[in-house]
Amino acid sequence: MPGSVDTVKPDAAPPEAIKAVPVRHPGRWVAVAVLAVLAAMFVHMLVTNKAFQWSFIIDNAFRPNIVEGVRTTVLLTVLSMVIGVVIGVVLAIMRLSGNPILSGVAWLYTWFFRAVPRLVLAILFGNMGILYTKYHVGGVPFSEQVGDLLGVDMSGTLFSINANTFLTGFMAGLLALALSEGAYMAEIVRAGMLSVDPGQNEAAGALGMSRMQTLRRIVLPQAMRVIVPPTGNETIAMLKDTSLVAFVPVTNELFFQLKSVGDKSFNVFPMLVASCMWYLVLTSVLLVAQHYIERYFARGTALAGERRAGFRALGFGGGK
Amino acid sequence: MSEPDGAAKAAGTAGPMVKAEAVHKHFGRVEVLKGIDLEVASGEVMCVIGPSGSGKSTFLRCINHLEKIDAGRLWVNGHLMGYRQKGDKLYELRDKEVSAQRREIGMVFQRFNLFPHMTAMENVYEAPIRVRREGRGKARERAAALLERVGLGDRKDSYPSQLSGGQQQRVAIARALAMEPKLMLFDEPTSALDPELVGEVLEVMKQLARDGMTMVVVTHEMGFAREVGDSLVFMDDGVVVEEGTPRDVLADPRHQRTRDFLSKVL
Ligand SMILES: Nc1ncnc2c1ncn2[C@@H]1O[C@H](COP(=O)(O)OP(=O)(O)O)[C@@H](O)[C@H]1O
Ligand SMILES: [Mg+2]
Numbered sequence: 271m272p273g274s275v276d277t278v279k280p281d282a283a284p285p286e287a288i289k290a291v292p293v294r295h296p297g298r299w300v301a302v303a304v305l306a307v308l309a310a311m312f313v314h315m316l317v318t319n320k321a322f323q324w325s326f327i328i329d330n331a332f333r334p335n336i337v338e339g340v341r342t343t344v345l346l347t348v349l350s351m352v353i354g355v356v357i358g359v360v361l362a363i364m365r366l367s368g369n370p371i372l373s374g375v376a377w378l379y380t381w382f383f384r385a386v387p388r389l390v391l392a393i394l395f396g397n398m399g400i401l402y403t404k405y406h407v408g409g410v411p412f413s414e415q416v417g418d419l420l421g422v423d424m425s426g427t428l429f430s431i432n433a434n435t436f437l438t439g440f441m442a443g444l445l446a447l448a449l450s451e452g453a454y455m456a457e458i459v460r461a462g463m464l465s466v467d468p469g470q471n472e473a474a475g476a477l478g479m480s481r482m483q484t485l486r487r488i489v490l491p492q493a494m495r496v497i498v499p500p501t502g503n504e505t506i507a508m509l510k511d512t513s514l515v516a517f518v519p520v521t522n523e524l525f526f527q528l529k530s531v532g533d534k535s536f537n538v539f540p541m542l543v544a545s546c547m548w549y550l551v552l553t554s555v556l557l558v559a560q561h562y563i564e565r566y567f568a569r570g571t572a573l574a575g576e577r578r579a580g581f582r583a584l585g586f587g588g589g590k
Numbered sequence: 591m592s593e594p595d596g597a598a599k600a601a602g603t604a605g606p607m608v609k610a611e612a613v614h615k616h617f618g619r620v621e622v623l624k625g626i627d628l629e630v631a632s633g634e635v636m637c638v639i640g641p642s643g644s645g646k647s648t649f650l651r652c653i654n655h656l657e658k659i660d661a662g663r664l665w666v667n668g669h670l671m672g673y674r675q676k677g678d679k680l681y682e683l684r685d686k687e688v689s690a691q692r693r694e695i696g697m698v699f700q701r702f703n704l705f706p707h708m709t710a711m712e713n714v715y716e717a718p719i720r721v722r723r724e725g726r727g728k729a730r731e732r733a734a735a736l737l738e739r740v741g742l743g744d745r746k747d748s749y750p751s752q753l754s755g756g757q758q759q760r761v762a763i764a765r766a767l768a769m770e771p772k773l774m775l776f777d778e779p780t781s782a783l784d785p786e787l788v789g790e791v792l793e794v795m796k797q798l799a800r801d802g803m804t805m806v807v808v809t810h811e812m813g814f815a816r817e818v819g820d821s822l823v824f825m826d827d828g829v830v831v832e833e834g835t836p837r838d839v840l841a842d843p844r845h846q847r848t849r850d851f852l853s854k855v856l
Binding site: 467469470472473474475476477478479480481483487488491492567569570571 | 654656685686689690692693695696697699701703704705706707708709716717720721749750751765766769
């Protein structure tokens with residue numbers, strides 16, 4: 271073939287796929303062996319140690335009052351997180367608003383509720399009834415005075431609620447948890463909002479979008495990628511902190527119920543084990559929920575596809 | 591919007607699209623714009639060149655009031671940007687009114703600034719739906735047509751991260767056009783692109799110029815300036831050093847500073 275050098279041969283077979291001997295990892299196998307032995311010892315202990323009393327656990331871990339406790343705990347967790355996130359978003363917006371009064375108020379709130387332990391808050395809110403018999407809510411100051419002027423009894427109807435009925439255990443516990451959560455969420459949301467490229471704000475502004483529209487449609491959805499993982503942490507912490515409301519007191523909460531079964535039957539240890547298992551189960555459910563939420567907010571990023579694959583490798587996701 | 595209607599309209603049709611009078615801007619103690627006087631006629635394509643840090647981006651951002659100017663006056667389509675004048679007094683406009691003024695002005699950024707959590711389509715119809723309160727159906731139709739126009743009819747459902755730089759910038763142009771602006775600002779629209787992707791973006795901009803859009807383009811693409819620009823402005827150190835037709839300024843600059851700059855970039 272004189273004159274022409276053909277680098278592309280149309281008829282050439284595709285090159286053979288590489289079959290190489292993969293790198294060996296002997297260290298991994300040693301680790302697996304050690305872990306297997308430890309796991310076997312642990313299971314052996316679980317099964318043979320009489321103190322666990324597995325049949326007692328199984329008989330008692332699903333009693334109606336304990337199922338009721340699960341319900342209360344889940345409800346408290348969900349409600350206080352929802353309220354906490356809403357408060358957190360509002361506080362974060364206030365902090366970043368550039369208005370010194372708003373950001374000062376937000377700072378003060380965060381300062382107070384992060385400083386006081388949740389246990390103290392729970393007890394404090396449980397005893398609020400001592401301070402007032404009536405609470406004025408709805409953000410209308412001087413409503414009574416206005417009512418007097420108009421000759422209407424406003425205090426008894428719209429704007430206040432009797433403290434003794436409102437701040438019963440559940441409400442007091444919920445408030446304590448939600449208000450304190452709001453302070454932590456504020457910092458998480460603020461970090462999330464700061465993580466969004468300022469160019470996004472400019473682009474939205476240049477299109478004539480208002481600040482509120484920009485926040486809701488552009489900044490917050492992108493901030494969610496940073497906000498969701500620590501919020502998952504917060505939710506799990508909250509699930510466990512609901513046991514603090516026993517001090518309000520709210521007694522139909524999960525841990526209190528499990529422990530009382532143990533106390534009454536003088537079988538404390540098995541019910542503590544049952545508690546561990548209940549919290550493990552509930553936390554696992556939360557983890558799965560978090561995975562799907564993260565995936566939703568990762569849309570449009572290169573991460574979206576990867577995360578799916580990673581989770582499947584751990585054996586969680588369905589499908590192939 | 592809330593201006594005396596007759597005056598604004600008259601100014602809008604007869605006067606220049608952009609009129610800057612002694613525009614000053616400083617950041618802290620650094621004076622970035624030191625008195626800019628410029629006029630851009632309706633339908634004109636003005637290209638702006640100048641060394642980095644000379645205040646080109648800042649000036650563009652002043653035009654649509656992303657930056658507040660410290661002295662001087664700036665009108666777009668007859669509207670005094672950011673303020674209402676009554677007698678000798680200036681009143682700051684509220685956010686809402688500033689947003690309304692910005693709707694007449696499209697802006698394209700060096701780094702695209704597409705919304706990464708939205709598809710190309712969603713990027714384009716977001717503002718029409720939220721800001722102009724357009725119906726979803728109509729907004730989608732227009733968005734599809736705009737993406738077609740910038741040659742991305744087949745990438746409607748791609749996220750920005752799945753598009754090349756050139757494609758992203760074309761989506762950004764379509765997004766700005768969706769608000770049907772009377773003026774388009776381009777801040778170095780091709781500077782962040784790989785060389786082989788510059789052409790496709792410039793092509794879209796040329797088409798836009800041919801369609802009669804008023805454009806202010808900060809660019810280092812001298813070929814584009816020569817071919818498409820009606821006027822060329824050379825800025826340095828916060829002032830307009832030289833202004834003229836691209837042919838004149840590029841071939842026969844009158845100022846030493848212009849000559850020095852051109853000798854570096856040409
Ligand atoms: N937000 C800001 N705060 C402080 N300085 C700024 C800001 N934006 C721009 N500058 C300064 O203003 C000068 C002009 O910037 P710019 O308008 O971006 O120039 P160009 O676009 O011509 O490169 C630069 O010295 C830059 O550092
Ligand atoms: Mg610039």
